Amino acid sequence: MxxxxxxxxxxxxxxxxxxxxxxxxxxxxxxxxxxxxxxxxxxxxxxxxxxxxxxxxxxxxxxxxxxxxxxxxxxxxxxxxxxxxxxxxxxxxxxxxxxxxxxxxxxxxxxxxxxxxxxxxxxxxxxxxxxxxxxxxxxxxxxxxxxxxxxxxxxxxxxxxxxxxxxxxxxxxxxxxxxxxxxxxxxxxxxxxxxxxxxxxxxxxxxxxxxxxxxxxxxxxxxxxxxxxxxxxMGQSNILPANIVGSGGKMVTIRVAGATLEIDAPSYMDSEQPEVLIRPERISLQPPKGTGAKAKVIDKQYFGSLIEYAVESQDGTTLSVTAATNNSNHEPSEGDMVMLDIDASAVFVLPQREASHRP
Amino acid sequence: MKANKRSMTLLLPALVLYLITFTAPLVVLLVLSFGRFDKSITTLGFHLDGYIKFFEPTYLRVFFDTFFISVYITFFCLILSFPVAILMRRVQPFMKNIILFCVISPLLTSIIVRNSAWMLVLGNQGIINQFADYIGLNDVLRDMGLISRFAGLPLMNNVFGVVLGTVHVYLPFMVLPIYASLSAINPSIEESARNLGASSMQLFRNITWPLSLPGVIAGCTLVFILSMGLYVTPVIMGGNKVVTIPMIITGLVRDRYNWPTASAFSVMLLITILFTVYVSRLLQRSVKV
Amino acid sequence: MLFIVNALIFIFIFAPLVIVVIQSFTNENHMGFPPESYGVRWYAYVMTDDDWQNSFMNSLIVASIVAPLSMIIGGMAALGLDRSDFRGKQAVFSYLIAPMVLPHIVLGMALFRIGLFLDTSEGFTLNATDSLWFYVVAHTTITIPYAIITIGASLQTLDRNLEEAAQILGASYFKTIFFITIPLIKSGLIGAFIFSFIISFDEFIVTYFLATFNQTLPIQIYSTLMFQLEPSIASISTLMLALTALLTLVLMSRGQLVSFGKIIK
Missing domain, CATH: 3.40.50.300 (P-loop containing nucleotide triphosphate hydrolases)
Structure with a gap:
C-alpha cells in the first residue's frame, strides 16, 4: 500500500x-x-x-x-x-x-x-x-x-x-x-x-x-x-447577510435575521457586512416570549423523523429550520409567530474571497 | 496517445487493399478516358474523343433512356415502399421482424436468380401468357392486331420488364430508409392529429409524408444510383430491346476493347451519380430546416 | 386496406421465387408452368454436370475465402475507426464504404483493366484475369464496406468500460481486444462473415468482366440463361435460394438483420 x-x-x-x-x-x-x-x-x-x-x-x-x-x-x-x-x-x-x-x-x-x-x-x-x-x-x-x-x-x-x-x-x-x-x-x-x-x-x-x-x-x-x-x-444551509455591530477582543457582535449574537471573531474577517452560514438544525423555534428575534412560520413540512419549517423574520429574511420530531419540542403551525433561538457557536462567517481555505 | 496510434494502424490493411483495388483502378480509368482509340489500339494522351462520343445523339439518347428508366424504377419503388413501411410501424415487434425478414431476405438472393424467376412469369411461355392463352385473351388480342401472331403479352423484353425486374430487386433499399424515418416519428403526434379530427389522407399529407422526407430522399437517391449502374437486369429483362449506359460500357470493353470510350462513359456515369448525391444532400438539408 | 395492399406487395416479392422452386422439380425437358410431371432429374443434372459442378465449386471457394478475409480486414478497419480520433476520420470512413455506392460495373471494368495489366506486365506476370485469386481480391473490396458497417454497429453498442476494466486489470491493448472486444462483438463478426459470403457468392458483374473460362455460379446461370431457358436454371436457383435462406436465418437469430437495415441508411 x-x-x-x-x-x-x-x-x-x-x-x-x-x-x-x-x-x-x-x-x-x-x-x-x-x-x-x-x-x-x-x-x-x-x-x-x-x-x-x-x-x-x-x-x-x-x-x-x-x-x-x-x-x-x-x-x-x-x-x-x-x-x-x-x-x-x-x-x-x-x-x-x-x-x-x-x-x-x-x-x-x-x-x-x-x-x-x-x-x-x-x-x-x-x-x-x-x-x-x-x-x-x-x-x-x-x-x-x-x-x-x-x-x-x-x-x-x-x-x-x-x-x-x-x-x-x-x-x-x-x-x-x-x-x-x-x-x-x-x-x-x-x-x-x-x-x-x-x-x-x-x-x-x-x-x-x-x-x-x-x-x-x-x-x-x-x-x-x-x-x-x-x-x-454540503447539506441544507441558511446563508444570510449579517452586520457587524460591535467588536471586543476575540469576539464580535453581529446582527442577523433580526437577532443579535456574540460570536468568535474569525481571523479572516475583512468586511463589515459578511455572509454567515447557519445550518437549519442549529436554529430552534421557541414560543414567542421575551426579547429575542421574532419570526413567522410560512411553511411547514413533515418528514417523519424531522420537520422542516420555513420562517420569515421581522427584517424579511427567509430561513429554513429543521427540528427533530419529539414531544419536548415546541411545534408551531403555519402562520404562528415564533422566537428564533440561534446557537451562537453555530454561526460561521463565510470567507469573502473564493480563495481556498484550509483550517 | 499511444492507443490512438495503435488503433490507426488497424486501418492500414483496408487502406492498402483499397489503394490497389479501388483507387488505382479508378485512376487508371480516368487516365484511359482521355486516351484515343484508333484501329483497335489505345494510345494515351489528352484527347476528348470518348467524351465527345458521349454527346453524340445516339449515346445521349441511351443516357436519357437510362436516366428515365431509373426515374421510373425509383418512382415505383417509392409507391410500393410506403404501405410496407407504414405497416411495419403499426404492427407488434414480432410481426415487424417477420416483415423485416421478408423485405431483406430477397435482397440477399442473387439478382440473376430473381431475374430468371421473372422470366418464368413474364416471358412468352411464362405463366401469365400461358394463362392468357388458356382463357383466350391472347387470341382476342391477336385478332385485333394488338400483339403479333407468335408473341404473347409484351410483359418483358421492354422497358416495363426492366422496370418491374429492377423494382423487385431494389425495393428493400427504399423500404428500409423510409421505415427508419417513420419510426423516428413520435406516435403521439399522429394520435393527437387523429384526435384533432384529421382524416387518413390529411394525416398522410400533413404529418407522415413531410416527416418521412429524409428517408424518402435517402431511399430515392440510393435506388436511383443503383439503377443507373445496373447491368444484368436490363440485359435479362430487356432482351436486346432496351439499351442502357452500363450495357454500352460493357459491350465496348468486352467485345471491342475500346477502353477510352468505355472509360469516358464510366466517368460520365460517375459524374451523374456524384451530382445526384450532391442534389440529395441539398434536399436533405432543406427538409431538415 | 393497408393489409390487402401489403399482401399484394409481398406476393409480388415472393411469387416469382415460389414459382422457381416449383419449376425446379419438373421432370420435363423444358420449362412450363405448372410442370406436367415432377421429379428431381434437373437436380441430379446440375449436381453431376461438370460445368455446374465447377462453377459451384469456384463460387464456394471464392466466397469461403472472401468471407473471413473481409471480416478480418473490415473488422480491423471498423475497430480502427471506432477507437481512433484524428482529423479527416469522416473522410476515411466515406472512402472505406465508397465501393458500396460506386456502380459495380465501373469497378468491374477498372479491375479488369488492372487484371489485364498484371497478366501481361513483364517481370511479374501474375495471371490475374480468369483466376480465382483475383476474384477473391475483387470481392473482398466489394464486401469490406458491409463488414465495416456491420461490425461498426456492434462496436457502438459495446460498453467501453469493459475494455478499460480489462486494461486496468493488466491486459495489454491486444489482449484486451482478444479476450474482451472480440467475444463481445461476436454477433457482428458473424454477421459480417455471412453478409460477405452471400454477397461474394451472388456477385455477378465484376466477375463477369474478369471471367472467361473460370466461371462462377451466377455467371454460369447467366450464360445458360442467354442460351436457353433450361430447367437446370430453376434447380440451381433453388439451391442458391436454400443456401441464402439458411444463412439469412442464422443472421436473424443473431439479430444482425437489423444491422443490415443500418447498412442501407
Whole structure:
C-alpha cells in the first residue's frame, strides 16, 4: 500500500480546463473522496490516476514512483466502475481471476486467491454464475473482488453506488468502508452525493470547475466551509447577510435575521457586512416570549423523523429550520409567530474571497 | 496517445487493399478516358474523343433512356415502399421482424436468380401468357392486331420488364430508409392529429409524408444510383430491346476493347451519380430546416 | 386496406421465387408452368454436370475465402475507426464504404483493366484475369464496406468500460481486444462473415468482366440463361435460394438483420 500524490496536475480539452493545477496527497491507507457536481473535474482526476486520461501537465506518483507515463495495465490500480463493467461473457470466477490470468499467475495460486477474494466479499458459492444472474449488490462485490485480488496499491471507486437502491446503498456503503479499513488500502472515491462522502471518508476534497475548493475531514467541510459554494453543496444551509455591530477582543457582535449574537471573531474577517452560514438544525423555534428575534412560520413540512419549517423574520429574511420530531419540542403551525433561538457557536462567517481555505 | 496510434494502424490493411483495388483502378480509368482509340489500339494522351462520343445523339439518347428508366424504377419503388413501411410501424415487434425478414431476405438472393424467376412469369411461355392463352385473351388480342401472331403479352423484353425486374430487386433499399424515418416519428403526434379530427389522407399529407422526407430522399437517391449502374437486369429483362449506359460500357470493353470510350462513359456515369448525391444532400438539408 | 395492399406487395416479392422452386422439380425437358410431371432429374443434372459442378465449386471457394478475409480486414478497419480520433476520420470512413455506392460495373471494368495489366506486365506476370485469386481480391473490396458497417454497429453498442476494466486489470491493448472486444462483438463478426459470403457468392458483374473460362455460379446461370431457358436454371436457383435462406436465418437469430437495415441508411 502506498500514498498517492498529484503534483501540479492539469488537464485541458482544447481550451476547456477540466482540472486546474491539482495538488493533493492521499496518505497510505486513507479513504479520500473527490466530491463535486458533474463536470467539476473529479472523474477526469480519477481517470488520470487510472491512466485513461493523460495530464496536460504535472506528475502523478504512487509512493515514490512516477506513474504519469505508465500504461494503465502496468499501474497496479484497482478500479470499480459505476456500472461495475463485469465481463458479461465470463463467469464470476473468470471475472475475478481475469487479472491473475493476465499476470500469468499459476492455476493453483489462482484458485487459492479466488477463494480468498470471494470469501472477503462474501460471495462463496457463486463462482460459476454469470454476471447477469446476480443482483446489483452481488455484482458490485464481484467488481470489488476482481480489483482486490490483484492487491493493488490504490483502489479507485467511480460512483459505485449509483446503480443501487437506497437501502442496499446504505448497507454496501458500510460494508465497503469496513473492508477498506480492514485492508488498509489507499482509496479514492468519486461521488456527487455529499451524504456518501460524509459517511465514508477520512477526508473530502471538494472540487468545482476543475479547482479544488477545500480539503478536509467531513466535519470540517460541513462546519467551516471555505466558501458559499461548499456551504450550499454540503447539506441544507441558511446563508444570510449579517452586520457587524460591535467588536471586543476575540469576539464580535453581529446582527442577523433580526437577532443579535456574540460570536468568535474569525481571523479572516475583512468586511463589515459578511455572509454567515447557519445550518437549519442549529436554529430552534421557541414560543414567542421575551426579547429575542421574532419570526413567522410560512411553511411547514413533515418528514417523519424531522420537520422542516420555513420562517420569515421581522427584517424579511427567509430561513429554513429543521427540528427533530419529539414531544419536548415546541411545534408551531403555519402562520404562528415564533422566537428564533440561534446557537451562537453555530454561526460561521463565510470567507469573502473564493480563495481556498484550509483550517 | 499511444492507443490512438495503435488503433490507426488497424486501418492500414483496408487502406492498402483499397489503394490497389479501388483507387488505382479508378485512376487508371480516368487516365484511359482521355486516351484515343484508333484501329483497335489505345494510345494515351489528352484527347476528348470518348467524351465527345458521349454527346453524340445516339449515346445521349441511351443516357436519357437510362436516366428515365431509373426515374421510373425509383418512382415505383417509392409507391410500393410506403404501405410496407407504414405497416411495419403499426404492427407488434414480432410481426415487424417477420416483415423485416421478408423485405431483406430477397435482397440477399442473387439478382440473376430473381431475374430468371421473372422470366418464368413474364416471358412468352411464362405463366401469365400461358394463362392468357388458356382463357383466350391472347387470341382476342391477336385478332385485333394488338400483339403479333407468335408473341404473347409484351410483359418483358421492354422497358416495363426492366422496370418491374429492377423494382423487385431494389425495393428493400427504399423500404428500409423510409421505415427508419417513420419510426423516428413520435406516435403521439399522429394520435393527437387523429384526435384533432384529421382524416387518413390529411394525416398522410400533413404529418407522415413531410416527416418521412429524409428517408424518402435517402431511399430515392440510393435506388436511383443503383439503377443507373445496373447491368444484368436490363440485359435479362430487356432482351436486346432496351439499351442502357452500363450495357454500352460493357459491350465496348468486352467485345471491342475500346477502353477510352468505355472509360469516358464510366466517368460520365460517375459524374451523374456524384451530382445526384450532391442534389440529395441539398434536399436533405432543406427538409431538415 | 393497408393489409390487402401489403399482401399484394409481398406476393409480388415472393411469387416469382415460389414459382422457381416449383419449376425446379419438373421432370420435363423444358420449362412450363405448372410442370406436367415432377421429379428431381434437373437436380441430379446440375449436381453431376461438370460445368455446374465447377462453377459451384469456384463460387464456394471464392466466397469461403472472401468471407473471413473481409471480416478480418473490415473488422480491423471498423475497430480502427471506432477507437481512433484524428482529423479527416469522416473522410476515411466515406472512402472505406465508397465501393458500396460506386456502380459495380465501373469497378468491374477498372479491375479488369488492372487484371489485364498484371497478366501481361513483364517481370511479374501474375495471371490475374480468369483466376480465382483475383476474384477473391475483387470481392473482398466489394464486401469490406458491409463488414465495416456491420461490425461498426456492434462496436457502438459495446460498453467501453469493459475494455478499460480489462486494461486496468493488466491486459495489454491486444489482449484486451482478444479476450474482451472480440467475444463481445461476436454477433457482428458473424454477421459480417455471412453478409460477405452471400454477397461474394451472388456477385455477378465484376466477375463477369474478369471471367472467361473460370466461371462462377451466377455467371454460369447467366450464360445458360442467354442460351436457353433450361430447367437446370430453376434447380440451381433453388439451391442458391436454400443456401441464402439458411444463412439469412442464422443472421436473424443473431439479430444482425437489423444491422443490415443500418447498412442501407
Amino acid at each position: 502506498s500514498k498517492l500524490t498529484f503534483e501540479n496536475v492539469s488537464r485541458y480539452y482544447g481550451e476547456t480546463c477540466a482540472v486546474a493545477d491539482l495538488n493533493l496527497t492521499v496518505s497510505d491507507g486513507e479513504f479520500l473522496t473527490l466530491l463535486g457536481p458533474s463536470g467539476c473535474g473529479k472523474t477526469t482526476s480519477l481517470r488520470m490516476v487510472s491512466g485513461f486520461v493523460e495530464p496536460t501537465s504535472g506528475r502523478i506518483f504512487i509512493g515514490d514512483a512516477d506513474i504519469t507515463n505508465v500504461l494503465p495495465e502496468k499501474r497496479s490500480i484497482g478500479l470499480v466502475f459505476q456500472n461495475y463493467a463485469l465481463f458479461p461473457h465470463m463467469t464470476v470466477g473468470e471475472n475475478v481471476t481475469f487479472g491473475l490470468k493476465m499476470a500469468k499467475v499459476g492455476k493453483a495460486e489462482q484458485e487459492t486467491r479466488l477463494k480468498e477474494a470471494l470469501k472477503l466479499v462474501q460471495l462463496e458459492g457463486l463462482v460459476d454464475r454469470m454476471p447477469r444472474e446476480l443482483s446489483g449488490g452481488q455484482q458490485q462485490r464481484v467488481a470489488l473482488a476482481r480489483s482486490l485480488i490483484l492487491r493493488p496499491n490504490v483502489l479507485l471507486l467511480d460512483e459505485p453506488f449509483g446503480a443501487l437502491d437506497k437501502q442496499l446503498r446504505d448497507y454496501m456503503r458500510a460494508e465497503l468502508r469496513a473492508l477498506q479499513i480492514e485492508l488498509g488500502i489507499t482509496t479514492i472515491f468519486v461521488t456527487h452525493d455529499q451524504d456518501e462522502a460524509m459517511s465514508m471518508s477520512d477526508r473530502i476534497c471538494i472540487m468545482n470547475h476543475g479547482h479544488v475548493n477545500q480539503i478536509g475531514t467531513p466535519e470540517e467541510v460541513y462546519r467551516t466551509p471555505a466558501n458559499k459554494f461548499i456551504a450550499e453543496f
